[in-house]
Amino acid sequence: MNQGVSQGTTAADAVTASGPAVLEVDDLRTHFFTQAGVIRAVDGVSYAVRAGETLGVVGESGCGKSVTALSVLGLVPAPPGRIVGGAIRFDGTNLLDLSEAEMEDIRGNEISMIFQEPMTSLNPLMTVGRQISEAIALHQGLSPRTATEKAIEMLRRVSIPEPERRVHAYPHQLSGGMRQRVMIAMALSCNPKVLIADEPTTALDVTIQAQILELMRELQDRFGTAIVLITHDMGVVAENADRVVVMYAGRKVEEASAKILFDRPGHPYTTGLLGSIPKLDVAAQRGGRRSRLDEIKGMVPSLHRLPQGCTFAPRCALATDQCRAEYPPLIEHRPGHAIACWRADTLLAGAA
Amino acid sequence: MSDSAGVESVQPLIEVRDLKKHFPILKGVFSRSAGTVYAVDGVSFHIDPGETLGLVGESGCGKSTVGRTLLKLLEPTSGQIIVRGEDITSLDPERMLPYRRQMQMIYQDPYASLNPRMSAGEIVGEPMVIHRAANADERRDRVAALFERVGLRPELMDHYPHEFSGGQRQRIGIARALALSPELVVGDEPVSALDVSIQAQIINLLMDLQDELKLSYLFVAHDLAVVEHLSHRVAVMYLGRIVELADKTDLFEMPLHPYTEALLSAVPIPKASARSRKRVILKGDVPSPINPPAGCHFHTRCLYATARCRAEAPQLREIVPGHLAACHLHDGGVKFPLEKPAAA
Numbered sequence: 001m002n003q004g005v006s007q008g009t010t011a012a013d014a015v016t017a018s019g020p021a022v023l024e025v026d027d028l029r030t031h032f033f034t035q036a037g038v039i040r041a042v043d044g045v046s047y048a049v050r051a052g053e054t055l056g057v058v059g060e061s062g063c064g065k066s067v068t069a070l071s072v073l074g075l076v077p078a079p080p081g082r083i084v085g086g087a088i089r090f091d092g093t094n095l096l097d098l099s100e101a102e103m104e105d106i107r108g109n110e111i112s113m114i115f116q117e118p119m120t121s122l123n124p125l126m127t128v129g130r131q132i133s134e135a136i137a138l139h140q141g142l143s144p145r146t147a148t149e150k151a152i153e154m155l156r157r158v159s160i161p162e163p164e165r166r167v168h169a170y171p172h173q174l175s176g177g178m179r180q181r182v183m184i185a186m187a188l189s190c191n192p193k194v195l196i197a198d199e200p201t202t203a204l205d206v207t208i209q210a211q212i213l214e215l216m217r218e219l220q221d222r223f224g225t226a227i228v229l230i231t232h233d234m235g236v237v238a239e240n241a242d243r244v245v246v247m248y249a250g251r252k253v254e255e256a257s258a259k260i261l262f263d264r265p266g267h268p269y270t271t272g273l274l275g276s277i278p279k280l281d282v283a284a285q286r287g288g289r290r291s292r293l294d295e296i297k298g299m300v301p302s303l304h305r306l307p308q309g310c311t312f313a314p315r316c317a318l319a320t321d322q323c324r325a326e327y328p329p330l331i332e333h334r335p336g337h338a339i340a341c342w343r344a345d346t347l348l349a350g351a352a
Numbered sequence: 353m354s355d356s357a358g359v360e361s362v363q364p365l366i367e368v369r370d371l372k373k374h375f376p377i378l379k380g381v382f383s384r385s386a387g388t389v390y391a392v393d394g395v396s397f398h399i400d401p402g403e404t405l406g407l408v409g410e411s412g413c414g415k416s417t418v419g420r421t422l423l424k425l426l427e428p429t430s431g432q433i434i435v436r437g438e439d440i441t442s443l444d445p446e447r448m449l450p451y452r453r454q455m456q457m458i459y460q461d462p463y464a465s466l467n468p469r470m471s472a473g474e475i476v477g478e479p480m481v482i483h484r485a486a487n488a489d490e491r492r493d494r495v496a497a498l499f500e501r502v503g504l505r506p507e508l509m510d511h512y513p514h515e516f517s518g519g520q521r522q523r524i525g526i527a528r529a530l531a532l533s534p535e536l537v538v539g540d541e542p543v544s545a546l547d548v549s550i551q552a553q554i555i556n557l558l559m560d561l562q563d564e565l566k567l568s569y570l571f572v573a574h575d576l577a578v579v580e581h582l583s584h585r586v587a588v589m590y591l592g593r594i595v596e597l598a599d600k601t602d603l604f605e606m607p608l609h610p611y612t613e614a615l616l617s618a619v620p621i622p623k624a625s626a627r628s629r630k631r632v633i634l635k636g637d638v639p640s641p642i643n644p645p646a647g648c649h650f651h652t653r654c655l656y657a658t659a660r661c662r663a664e665a666p667q668l669r670e671i672v673p674g675h676l677a678a679c680h681l682h683d684g685g686v687k688f689p690l691e692k693p694a695a696a
Contacts, residue, residue: 060547060548060549061547175637176411177637178637205410205411205574205638206410206574206576206615206618206619207410207614207615207618207633207634208410208637209618209620210617210618210631210633210634211633211634211635213620214633232547232548233620234548234622235577235619235620235621235622235626236620237622238620238621238622238623238624238626238627239620239621239626239627240620258624259624260624261624262622262623262624263624272549273548273549274622275552276548276549276551276552277548277552277577277622278552278555278577278578278580278581278582279577279621279622279623280576280577280580280604280616280619280621290559290581290582290584292556292559292560293552293555293556293581294552295549295552295553295556296549296552296553297553299517299519299549299550300547300549
């Protein structure tokens with residue numbers, strides 16, 4: 001257990017996101033049909049992620065970021081949920097055309113997912129070794145003994161101390177950080193091409209979060225995994241994602257490289273989000289004086305009753321009559337920087 | 353507002369001396385003692401009138417227990433709690449009553465901390481009933497005023513908690529805490545369950561209320577950026593002890609404890625330039641407070657630990673004026689940036 005001072009990632013910066021997309025979500029619409037009406041949880045969302053790339057998906061509760069991910073894996077509870085439009089292409093195949101049996105070959109094998117709460121996503125009655133080897137045995141047809149050996153190897157890969165002993169441990173015998181490592185070991189056991197991480201570190205303490213994020217970066221560098229990192233934490237995105245998609249009320253409102261998004265955001269919601277986060281370095285620069293945060297007034301609209309026009313307009317300081325009347329199209333204002341906002345030009349000009 | 357350290361003549365609103373809270377672990381039908389959780393193990397600090405003291409640390413470090421023990425929601429195992437010069441540590445519940453009015457709490461989970469069978473107005477007015485602070489008419493007026501003060505429409509008084517969003521519920525919790533015009537409010541992770549845009553609204557509200565009502569806050573949270581933003585001074589806890597306590601600017605610019613240094617460097621910063629910064633990544637997990645490591649509790653994860661750290665627990669002491677740290681590194685004078693002693 002040697003400790004070290006490590007330099008922040010540089011490998012991710014070098015990835016210039018070239019090559020074809022491994023996973024492509026195209027105009028996806030996932031709606032929930034409830035007694036209270038239709039909830040458009042995901043309403044025309046598109047994004048793509050390439051090998052070795054990390055795509056950050058950010059937004060607040062109910063923005064549709066997790067439902068998009070569940071749709072990719074075919075895990076949306078139906079009923080009430082149904083994918084009513086769009087396509088999800090993995091290596092060129094539209095996953096929505098596949099049968100459940102065919103999806104099973106892909107889920108956990110080619111595309112894996114890490115969930116937020118390791119305690120509720122692990123089976124409490126099975127040893128971690130069996131849970132990891134179950135996936136390997138299922139997808140790669142290994143004998144139980146080789147599967148266990150593979151499980152030990154996976155635990156070692158995610159830096160769990162004493163893997164030969166831990167392979168026989170039950171989830172409750174492990175700490176939160178170790179359980180999340182087990183989840184990652186399970187997700188990576190079949191060398192997936194795509195890893196979807198839904199708030200992978202939200203339940204963890206910051207020093208443990210730093211360990212887990214570093215582990216994910218190392219594994220990505222070694223295996224070229226495409227990562228979709230879903231989170232509400234703008235700091236986690238800034239330090240880990242190559243490109244970022246910002247979602248609001250079921251739609252993508254902005255997409256840009258992480259650098260552009262944080263230096264020159266083009267959507268008032270993104271600007272608002274960034275302004276509303278307390279920042280460590282800024283707090284200190286102000287010489288100890290406290291300042292008010294820029295807050296976004298009001299709250300996220302209910303998906304039952306979305307406002308007419310741009311769904312962000314009621315909370316937006318820049319909103320005009322046009323914003324309240326018509327939803328803005330997603331337009332590429334600069335290469336690689338797409339924004340769905342009628343006032344984006346004003347905002348970008350002001351930031352310049 | 354960071355002048356609290358310099359002015360020594362002000363009597364602190366509340367002071368805690370060597371506070372300890374140990375929980376016995378009981379086993380079997382005869383509840384025999386099977387060990388002790390050293391949740392809070394000798395903590396001292398004070399809070400001045402109108403000041404916010406932030407208390408940060410990771411899960412299990414004892415920060416919430418400090419908040420609860422301070423309000424005597426938990427009986428302290430030992431140590432002293434002094435309010436405006438009066439030692440309240442051993443007061444019985446009846447004699448505690450007037451002090452309880454002055455010290456209120458805001459909880460983390462706006463979904464679990466409100467009684468679902470009471471209307472929002474009843475929840476906010478309940479402390480006035482318990483302390484017989486107002487008759488029904490006065491109460492209604494005061495609840496309406498409190499609603500307005502925390503940014504809720506008074507018409508919502510007759511609605512029930514499930515009809516409110518998370519941010520609104522937290523406003524109800526704040527209004528209730530303010531019902532008896534307290535001097536000290538302990539916030540136990542009051543914004544951690546909220547979405548970022550709502551979190552900013554509540555943080556602003558808490559700061560406005562403090563300026564207006566001259567409240568003192570003990571703000572307990574794990575989010576360093578939030579604590580830095582709200583606090584005047586910050587105390588960092590690790591395994592039941594305060595390892596560093598300083599004015600927030602000093603703490604951020606010159607962390608003198610290796611744990612503070614690691615915590616600060618682990619917080620992701622929402623900026624494009626944050627990627628390339630140098631980072632200290634700690635190995636391993638926080639040890640159990642049931643059987644904390646000997647010597648300095650942090651030595652098992654510390655980058656700079658020496659043989660002495662494994663044997664002898666460092667005392668929290670003033671390293672530079674107003675800046676306290678519990679670390680042997682500074683024994684021969686302030687060492688910043690931190691580095692491992694040449695001869696171990």
